[in-house]
Amino acid sequence: MLIQNPFAVHTAYPAELAAVMSMARAHESRQWLSHWRGLTPGATPLVDLPDLAQRLHIGRLCVKDESVRSPLGSFKALGAPIALVRQVLRLHPACVPVDVLAGRYADLLQGYTVVSATDGNHGRALAAAARDAGCRCVIVLHAQVSAEREQAIAALGAEIVRIEGNYDASVHEAARLAEVNGWIVVSDTSYDGYEDIPRDVMQGYGAIAEEIVEQTSAQRGRAGAFTHVFLQGGVGGMAAGLASYFWEYHGAQRPCVISVEPAQADCLLQSAIQGRPAKATGTVDSVMAGLACGETSPLAWRFLQPCVDAFMTIEDEQAIEAMRTLAQGSERDTPIVVGESGVAGLAALEWLRSDPQRSEQVGLTAESRVLIISTEGATAPREYTRLVGQSAEQVLQRQQAWQAAHALQTQPA
Secondary structure, three states: OEEEOOOOOOOOOOHHHHOOOOHHHHHHHHHHHOOOOOOOOOOOOEEEOHHHHHHOOOOEEEEEEHHHOOOOOEHHHHOHHHHHHHHHHHHOOOOOHHHHOOOOOHHHHOOOEEEEEEOOHHHHHHHHHHHHHOOEEEEEEOOOOOHHHHHHHHOOOOEEEEOOOOHHHHHHHHHHHHHHHOOEEOOOOOEOOEOHHHHHHHHHHHHHHHHHHHHOOOOOOOOOOOOEEEEEOOOOHHHHHHHHHHHHHHHHHOOEEEEEEEOOOOHHHHHHHHOOOOEOOOOOOOOOHHHOOOEOOHHHHHHHHHHOOEEEEEOHHHHHHHHHHHHHOOOOOOOOOOOOOOOHHHHHHHHHHOOHHHHHHOOOOOOOEEEEEEOEOOOOHHHHHHHHOOOHHHHHHHHHHHHHHHHHHOOOO
């Protein structure tokens, strides 16, 4: 399903939004996190896929590959850890930010407990950050979270609480546990009276956008390298973190932003229809586990309503096919390991380009330059193998062979 957003504007970034999330704060978050051992040094790759762009009849297609952001395998390593750092600074302003995740305040934080709900990646990131900072971490998992994802979180030292129900039920349970026990919720979704920490999480994601403008040498206040940017939905946190950065950087020349979510977890699309933060209409259960969210974050919606040009949903089968496409590669396209939620942008783009009328609705043409974000790699390796038909290791081996072959081709004679 696709709907255009009548509330989207292409103007300068509003001051009232800049007071909440800004490029300056995103840059600060990026600098602080650059010292954490949980992140891979340097920017993640921005990969050109010329063959796929040609097949889809667009001018350019690039994938920002967040699978190598950290050993955790997803962009979530930018969110929960910086939120934990900023919360420690609220409690103890004299602490040095870069020393928090280095464990230099472990004695100070040993009685401190953080808690969060997760579909997998956010919980892993929070567990890793809590382990390195020296505090306790409790993660609430709903019924659909696989045992494979649970084991990965527990391996980082987190205590697991299992509940019945879906992701939204786990969010409510995390909030209840925090209130009863005096713990701190570190969540990427906001609710009434809880906005500071989700804001910090979203602001951390802005580092991805900052890297992209650097990698493309984009100029402030002008149109950038991309005409269209596809962003995963979920509760809206990642989309708000990136879209707000692009909006502030490019101003009225910002790219067309398209939000993508599973058909059965369509809370952002429903929010666009109703003009306010809303709930999904479907079962929420999706193979795209990181996007299986039923309630829009009200804080994220403040940013998304004015700067997302179109909201759309995709089916699980489309996501699986997109995973296989990126894993396969081609003569000019390197194979890429992209997880279930990471392929949402490509699945959406393929669906739009399969119909001229849909393409016209969002302004996609043969000259369009498109950016998609691979938010995760094979964070559930067994599930990845089942869906793609080959393991992540096999895809990575072919990627290395492709890169070696192309390195030889580009060497001077």
